[in-house]
Amino acid sequence: MANSGDYQIFEAGDVTLQSGRVFPSLRLAYKTYGALNAAKDNVIVYPTSFGAQHSDIEWLIERGGALDPERYFIVIPNLFGNGLSSSPSNSRGQLGEAPFPLISYHDAVAVQRRLLVEQFGIAKIALVYGWSMGGMQAYHWATCHPDMVERAAVVCGSARCSPYNAVFLEAVKAALTADPAFEDGRFTRKPEAGLRAMGRVYAGWAMSYEFYRDETWRESGFGSLEDYLAVSWDMAFAHRDADNLLAQIATWQNGDVSRCAAFAGDLDRALAAVRARIVLMPGQTDRYFDWRDNEAELGRLVNARSAELRPIPSIHGHRAGNPIRIPADRAFINAAVSSLLQS
Structure with missing residues (x-):
């Protein structure tokens, strides 16, 4: 682990990606908020979205809010390709002239899990919360690590990238x-x-x-x-x-919870693996993460402890899920996530 300003680096070592390519000295940038309790059961994982770094999504972490650092230990892992974790802009030393490889959501979540387990000894996650590409990561967490994730909030995201998207x-x-x-x-x-x-x-x-x-x-x-x-x-x-x-667009386009050895492309089987309490919060007017994808997924979450579809009633499209300056949408998300955490 290394410290880089206001965030830290988890040195994952040489990592074999889903593609079979080995990424030498893969690095995951992350920041934590609040304190891990003695039982290590107050953990919230909050992955970043497209082009975003941890500082861009800190607005949701606030005293009295759903992601309250006085109650929870919140970990923001920076998605590969965002300029802090391993990315084209900072990996020439490791890769030389070789092209930057596709890093899938499965690859990203596997390294995030290693961070939690190896660095903090965490075995349970109270909530994985994410918007957009962060929401797709939350879905991958709930699907791939069902015994670890107790709750998931997928905001303006989906289990896989649709053709329209x-x-x-x-x-x-x-x-x-x-x-x-x-x-x-x-x-x-x-x-x-x-x-x-x-x-x-x-x-x-x-x-x-x-x-x-x-x-x-x-x-x-x-x-x-x-x-x-x-x-x-x-x-x-x-x-x-x-x-x-471009690297993050490649991750996004290839996003599919079932695209791994465990599920062999069977989306029904992948979604049936989810055990968490899960809330799907599409934007009612989102033009690329269409709410109908979440509606179709809802009926496949057959083994989830609970599964709910709560569209955000907003005209702000995809931005309804990241409402830094939209009070009504912000209040809706905070209320939904607070209710999920109390369940």
Whole structure:
């Protein structure tokens, strides 16, 4: 374990990935909040979402909130490819000129589990909570480690990446890699035009039809739609490394809880493995993690201690699951998660 500023590094060593490729000296960045109790039963795992680092999702960890650091020991593992854990931007020393490999959610959760067990001696997790790519990780946790996970909250996520979702990501990739800076499978310099184009593509998918129809962006002080797009989306990904974004898109597109030796692609069998109390919280107007995927999954969670579908009644699309400045959606999520933790 190493310390890097406000977070720590778990040195996982040489890890054989699902693909069969060995990643030398794989590193998992993480941050903890609160204290582990004597029984080690107050653990919440809170994985990061697309392009996010732990500092981007700390807003949900607050005294009196659902993720209360005075009651729980909260661990945020940074997903591979986010620039803190092993990523294209920080792994040239280990990989040389070899391309960055696909790291699946199964790979990520396996290393996260090693962190909890080897570093802290944790055998039970009170809750795995995640939004978007974090929600997909929460699903993988509940499926792959059913004896360890007591509760799971999947917010704007799904058990696998749907074809519709994958097409959205193809549009994002196409916008980003159309930049002249993309050569021979990687970026030779920062693709500023590609990152702006990516933001514009994201703007249409991340928010809902109703959000734009009702000009809801005016509530945030924008005088025109163009002002909203330019300020909120043109630079949305400018602070991230483009190769890192591509690596996480690959993880996302290949996401499937059943894509492993244990389940051999059988989604029904994978979802039947879940034993946790699980709440699926899709955004009612989310355009790429469609609530109907969660509805279909609900009936397959046949062995879960309880399984509930609680769509977030919001016009903020996918952003309803990350409502930093949306009080109503924030209150809905806090109430749902608090109820789950009390069950």
